[in-house]
Amino acid sequence: MAIRVVVVGAGIIGGSIAWRLAQRGAEVTLVDAGAMGGEASSAGAGMLATGGEIVSPHGWRQMALESRDLYPAFVQELAGESGCGIDFRANGAVELAASEQEWAHLEERAAAQGGIGIHSHALTIQEALDLIPGLEAGSMFGARFFPGDAIVDPRDIMGALRSVCRARRVRLVEHCAVRKLRAANGTVQVYTPMGLLKADAAVLSSGAWSGAVEVSGAQGAIPTPVSFPVRGHLIAYLSTPGRLNPILRHQNTYLLQRTSGRLIAGTSEERVGFDRSLDPDIVADIHSRASRLLPELAGIAAEQSWTGFRPAVEDLEPRIGRLESTRIWLAYGHYRNGILLAPATAERISGQILSS
Ligand SMILES: Cc1cc2nc3c(=O)[nH]c(=O)nc-3n(C[C@H](O)[C@H](O)[C@H](O)COP(=O)(O)OP(=O)(O)OC[C@H]3O[C@@H](n4cnc5c(N)ncnc54)[C@H](O)[C@@H]3O)c2cc1C
Incomplete structure (x- = not known):
């Protein structure tokens, strides 16, 4: 049976993760409090500017270098699969x-x-x-x-992600703010105003709002980084x-x-x-x-x-990885470089979930 994953937040980070998971056979539900791509991911300039942003190879910066290298193939694959034009220029x-x-x-x-x-x-x-x-x-x-x-138009990316998610049968639920994630017995319960969603794994990718989603486990509240x-x-x-x-x-x-x-x-x-x-x-x-x-x-x-x-997030180091001893993955805090970091974030999170 396919692994069921709920992705909370449909910006460029959640949208890219949902696409990669669905491509690899997961059954994905993508939930957004507003419209897919309606927040930072449509507002961003779309510079893929390692030259302007990065001096050392530590933490997220190493990932940004990898992501910059992934970009041409990411855009080509996304444009090809969606049939949407994507304005990308190196x-x-x-x-x-x-x-x-x-x-x-x-x-x-x-x-x-x-x-x-x-x-x-x-x-x-x-x-x-x-x-x-x-x-x-x-x-x-x-x-x-x-x-x-290089430069990419993030609105083109969001349009294409919507299209490939639909084609890959990602269930997109818009205008539905997730309130809480509860991890228990190797599964995750996702509390929404439209009812409870049950999943084998969940991703918290709600951008600046991520820290407001309550997370708990069998022992009670699990602290997550403030956003x-x-x-x-x-x-x-x-x-x-x-x-x-x-x-x-x-x-x-x-x-x-x-x-x-x-x-x-x-x-x-x-x-x-x-x-x-x-x-x-x-x-x-x-x-x-x-x-x-x-x-x-x-x-x-x-x-x-x-x-x-x-x-x-407080130290400006994005949280991209598994929340210890749960089946919840964090993917937020991308700050000034979320457009740049999307391909590498999607590879890391989808890879970890599918190999876990
Ligand atoms: C002015 C500006 C310029 C920028 N320029 C660049 C640039 O040149 N290059 C670059 O790489 N980056 C740039 N960025 C940064 C980049 O836009 C962000 O890092 C990136 O878009 C973050 O993506 P995200 O998916 O994490 O967040 P978002 O796009 O904000 O998506 C988060 C989604 O989660 C949803 N959500 C919130 N709460 C909930 C909830 N409770 N339940 C369900 N869904 C929820 C929201 O509705 C939203 O759609 C810029 C940003 C700004 C503002």
């Missing part, structure tokens, strides 16, 4: 330094990254301008190119397709372009709980920072602005 990233001090930091980081397989090379100002015409060169002290960085949201803002401009090929970044500002022409600028980080509202000052600040990198944006109004909740 066009690299140009990172700028505006001062001698910033340049020294960037060089130091690049030297450390070279040792873990993240390669980059220095660009002359002319080379940077050749890659990104119209770039504000006046305030540029130096630039490096990270050829391994919390870190809100981020993004803004989008309508631009000519092909205007910006690589990611462009400087400190906490970045610009990237979808194949459709949609140009996205970010970002911000606020610890304000689950407050979804847009802060007009933050939107204006992102617009102003983006315009300093690409001056033509100064005269364009953003077409859209939005916020999303990055799922964080």
Whole structure:
């Protein structure tokens, strides 16, 4: 008989895990409090930017390096199986330094990254301008190119995951918030407003909300890591397709372009709980920072602005593995890199469940 797994939370993490489990013969129920992909996984920019995010190979960072390598095949398989187009481009990233001090930091980081397989090379100002015409060169002290960085549209991934989950007979239950998981006698009971679900294993992948799902066993409550949201803002401009090929970044500002022409600028980080509202000052600040990198944006109004909740845990180390002495797996806390980490997380969690 097929193993029955309930996956709690249908963002990119839960959706990818459900797909991998169903491909390998599990009977999967995927439950979401809202709509599949309706939270961080549709809000994210979709940079697969090991060059901008990782300096050492410890903890989740090693997994991120593996996940970056898995991405082209993951996208190809998902697009092929779903028949959905997925906007994925491995066009690299140009990172700028505006001062001698910033340049020294960037060089130091690049030297450390070279040792873990993240390669980059220095660009002359002319080379940077050749890659990104119209770039504000006046305030540029130096630039490096990270050829391994890539971009994916997470909304395309979520659309494709919905389609493959449906085709693989994953039972998708939306608008149903799981309240509690109870592990007992080698099984898991999942408490929902629509009744009790019984499973051989469960995955808690509810993003920033994961810590709010109660977990218990035969001996009573089982503590799980607290999760919390870190809100981020993004803004989008309508631009000519092909205007910006690589990611462009400087400190906490970045610009990237979808194949459709949609140009996205970010970002911000606020610890304000689950407050979804847009802060007009933050939107204006992102617009102003983006315009300093690409001056033509100064005269364009953003077409859209939005916020999303990055799922964080206290030490910012995602929890990806089995909850001791239960048949519950945790897969949350992916913070700024959940889009990047999805393929490797799905491989690890589905592999562990099916071999347990
Ligand atoms: C502005 C911004 C920019 C970002 N940029 C990038 C980027 O460039 N690259 C990158 O790799 N990452 C990026 N991220 C991070 C990335 O989006 C997240 O790490 C990732 O989407 C987390 O996926 P998830 O599936 O864990 O969470 P979510 O997508 O939030 O999914 C969790 C799901 O669980 C559901 N849920 C909640 N409670 C319950 C419950 N009780 N029962 C059932 N379901 C429940 C929710 O409705 C939700 O659908 C960005 C995030 C933001 C906000």
